Amino acid sequence: MKTKTATRVRWTVVIWLLVGGIINFLDRTNLSIAAPDMMKDLNLSNTDIGLMGSVFAWSYAFMQLPAGWLLDRLGAKKVYAWAVALWSGATAFTGVCTGLTSLLFGRALLGVTESPCWPGGAKITASWFPKQERALATGFWDAASKWGPTIAPPILVALIVPFGWRALFFITGAIGLIFVVIFALFYRQPEKHPRISQEELDYIKAGGGGTAQEIGDSKVSWGALFKHKSVWGMILGFFCYIWIFNIFVTFLPLYLMKTQNVSMKSLGIYASIPWFGGVIGAILGGYISKLLVDKRGAKPLVAKRAVISVCAVLAGITVIIIPHAGSLPATLACMTVALALMSALSSCAWALPGDVAPPSMVASVGSIQNFGGYFGGALSPVVVGMIADKTGSYTMAFTSGGIIAACAALCYWLLVRKPIAE
Template sequence: MEIKTNSEKVRPLSTKGHFRWTVVIWLLIGGIINYLDRANLSIAAPEMIKDLHLSNTDIGLMGTVFSWTYAVMQLPSGWFIDKFGAKKVYSIAVIWWSLMTFLTGTCHKLGAFLGVRFLLGAGEAPCFPTNAKITSSWFPKKERGLATGIWDSSSKWGPALAPPILVTIMAAYGWRALFFITGIIGIVFIIFFIAFYRRPDRSKKLSEEELAYMKEGGAGTEENIQKNTKIKWRDLLKHRSVWGMILGFFCTIWIWNIFLNFLPLYLLKTQHISLAQLGIYASIPWVGGIFGDIFGGYLTKKLTDKGIASPVTAKRSLITICGILSALVVVFIPFVNSLALTITLFTMALCFISAITGSAWALAGDIAPPTMVGSVGAIQNFGGYFGGAFSPVVAGLIADTTGSYSLAFISGGIIAGCASLCYWFIVKKPIEEND
């Protein structure tokens, strides 16, 4: 690969210089904190139910309130990110959600919990659309799948790390300490992030050679936010591919929210493990999610590098295959009794589901024009979490009514499989500025 300099000389374009991958690590850490602040509810739930006389439905309602708010706030979040820049919006968001996490530990009544979870959802909404925006600015199209897989794995690192760490804290200091500590961690993180992060065109640590490589591969710079795009925000909903992403992500997040809110309770009630054992067993399935996210991104990069598929087709193909596999595995979960098989199926399911979410977020950078990546990613996430917000309360009602989670997982698996249909048959054409 070659580029021309201003003096018209031709020199080889090297990928030497990997500072862009440092940016991914920061996004990964921020995402882990984001998910610790969600997963702490599922870890604290058994003690909260005992201490405050709450029900499964109450816990599910907290998850639903969070998800609805998180979903609705995706829409203005994407617009704000594209308009005012990733760093500014992200910094405000982290401070906001960290404060709400801390305040959760001070609540005593269901109404107060619902209010704080409402505000938490608003604060956490910009996190992943911001990551998608930053990724499109820092990475060539062929690398976005892998880069996205790394930072999207944070949504699995959080729940994986949460059980052993937070159960230990809860055993020593009580469930309220979970919310106090995770809230403080977020504030500390954002202070360092603000000092570190710069736009690609303003970064003093990024070499000219690496910047040229990024631009050659289709990466933009965040200066795009200051340009007037030809596409209006509302017109994004006229595109078939955007609707396919909305529907496909809904199918994925439906089962994802059930896992996030009820996996620990499922293990406690069906496998009869102790609270101490929960710290280990509840974390294992999320390791499968981490692997699926990163390996899925790596696989799409290899398919593109070898010329087997375009970046868009590689991601759509992976999503389709993993959607079918996740459906088969999730539906089978209620029919096994042993702890080993249950953990194995949960791990496989999260591996496939995570490969879908990672590729879906990377797909936003391929489908959307550079000026609208934050908006398209946020719209997709809105679809996922607005519809998927029903799943925690539905699962809770099923568990309270039938005394079993079986129907929740069977129906959730079928819905997850529908993601394959949406991403393969509806998501096809990228959005062009002149559309």
């Protein structure tokens, strides 16, 4: 088998998935930027904004498993393209909403239609990359989950200041529609791509890529996965992570405006700074885990659990400190450190299914972890909104969120102790 190929078309596929993922997060994040103006225009409360975040997360969670089934049944290109088109329509629909009821419907529709994005990316990667390159390829496009919130604030603020919050949703919806037209016209499976060389195609197929193959039957049934402590540890631990992650996604810009007197014009820069910590933390988390294996001789499962547990505790402490930070620089520093630690936790948590699950059920265990995380974590935006409305402060919300985030250490370290035996 050749290690070098005449063409490297497969790496252009990573760009498709990265751009699609960034657009996905732009359309998730636009609510947090538009929230202050929407609250004034439509007489909405913090609880209403939190409820919209929770409705999105619940619909997104419920559709995780059906989305995977549709991708396998109908093909990645078709389902992925339809998903982008539909979630772009849901984004644009938000711009015409006139009250809470229609806004909740729009956010629910966004959650349903955005659900195939990440499993679709995983399926496309499996087709285009040999097994030995999939982790590296996935790492590049999965960074969209951090790059999206990083670049979203300056882009979205630049749109909302001159055009208003309604135009913000119209424009971001249009960006997705433009992307999906280009994707539908030019994306091809490896065997059908006009620019791929035979050498590269042979290289992909030799490593298990190319046309989708049947997965061998496992001795463990899908339902039996829920009998294992390791699976429940991953579900509960990811719930703790998503709880605090959703708070940042929904309330970070609003928190800076209300507690640090950041203006709308300056919000784009300040709200993006903490997410750079997320980008760096995601890379460092995987690197430190690998270092523990290579230099300290730790088993891969133990190394990941160790990184997750330490980062969870430190992230929890940092989140509790945020409302007591005082100045804007101190607040941004705490938020940046917290998101770096949380992202390190997340990157290792997404790598755990490969260590815990039977080879034929890695995707199932990963989707169960993600479903559990978003199903429970969907409560956090509405809870934070209610606390903020009731107390007039975010202190209690961040304190409780920090405690919950730290509990991820208990879940992953005490429960995720051994692989599932076939």
